[in-house]
Amino acid sequence: MITIQLNNESQALAPGTTVAALITARGADCVVVAVNDRLVPRGCRDGHILRDGDRVELLTPMEGG
Amino acid sequence: MWQLADLTLDSRLLIGSALYPSPAIMQQAIRASGAGVVTLSLRRQNPGADGGRAFWERLKALDVALLPNTAGCHTARTAITTAQMAREMFDTHWIKLEVIGDDYNLQPDPFELVEAAGELVSQGFEVFPYCTDDLVLCERLLAAGCRILMPWGAPIGSGRGLLNPYALRTLRARLPEATLIVDAGIGAPSHAAQALEMGFDAVLLNTAVAQAADPVTMARAFHHAVAAGRLAFEAGLIAERDSASASTPVVGTPFWHQS
Numbered sequence: 001m002i003t004i005q006l007n008n009e010s011q012a013l014a015p016g017t018t019v020a021a022l023i024t025a026r027g028a029d030c031v032v033v034a035v036n037d038r039l040v041p042r043g044c045r046d047g048h049i050l051r052d053g054d055r056v057e058l059l060t061p062m063e064g065g
Numbered sequence: 066m067w068q069l070a071d072l073t074l075d076s077r078l079l080i081g082s083a084l085y086p087s088p089a090i091m092q093q094a095i096r097a098s099g100a101g102v103v104t105l106s107l108r109r110q111n112p113g114a115d116g117g118r119a120f121w122e123r124l125k126a127l128d129v130a131l132l133p134n135t136a137g138c139h140t141a142r143t144a145i146t147t148a149q150m151a152r153e154m155f156d157t158h159w160i161k162l163e164v165i166g167d168d169y170n171l172q173p174d175p176f177e178l179v180e181a182a183g184e185l186v187s188q189g190f191e192v193f194p195y196c197t198d199d200l201v202l203c204e205r206l207l208a209a210g211c212r213i214l215m216p217w218g219a220p221i222g223s224g225r226g227l228l229n230p231y232a233l234r235t236l237r238a239r240l241p242e243a244t245l246i247v248d249a250g251i252g253a254p255s256h257a258a259q260a261l262e263m264g265f266d267a268v269l270l271n272t273a274v275a276q277a278a279d280p281v282t283m284a285r286a287f288h289h290a291v292a293a294g295r296l297a298f299e300a301g302l303i304a305e306r307d308s309a310s311a312s313t314p315v316v317g318t319p320f321w322h323q324s
Contacts, residue, residue: 007109007110007111008109026110026112027112028110028112030118030121030154031110031154032107032150032151032153032154033150034146034150037142037143037146038146039146039149039150039153041153042153057109057150058109058110059107059108059109059110059150059154060107060108060109060110060117060121061105061106061107061117061120061121061124061154061155062105062106062107062108062117062120063081063082063083063084063085063091063105063106063117063120064081064082064083064104064105064106064133064134064136065081065082065083065084065104065134065136065221065222065271065272
């Protein structure tokens, strides 16, 4: 297993888990993703394999001023 | 009608989507405001919370342009990444650039702001920087490629109005080509009218409407105040003077005698 930081919380994942698989497992359908402070564009989610220690930000629309 | 970047708008009021009592009232208030541009944000996804989804569905149902912000960012680096994520989420190259330098008054960090603005402009963003009313900072932001500037009237959410009219008037006088929007600190419709009377192109506000006892009615009040302020600017305000000047003609004044 590997451990990532997902929205500042530790999460264990199977090695080889992609960003797309993480989003599906999370049940999130309206999100954008950054890994280690870099945007992972929608078209790259299937091919982006997460590594041990990655910091993942999964963001969704929210009210703002 | 007026031009904001590549968009033609009716209203000179831009409004935020936060702090309303409910998503339904947010939607009604935005409609009542007549605003054509609405700000919003990105936050960490929480599988257990549904509030964000209700908000987003309500907002999507409105025919408005979205202006995502980088609220909460304290460095150019995080603001740039947030802007890139907002562009992908909302399919817009507009970004309200917020880089906070002090958490007490939420004052923008001018150094990080200019750095982020330059980089985002080079990446094709239309940058709306939330800045102070410092003339030199505003000139640096224009030099970095910004066409729109959003100086504060007062600290965010303070409702104190235009704390430094001199600085704001100076910006308008010295930067005639820039689109200037007073952002933050507006508490009353009269504050918004004052900004428009001074020649500012628009105002952006949130708390004054969302936290009013009746947000929908307050939104309508701001709609009228902004329109009135702009009309007054176009009509040309009279110059202030120190002494009185009778408005009723003195010729033919009854019971008047040379003393």
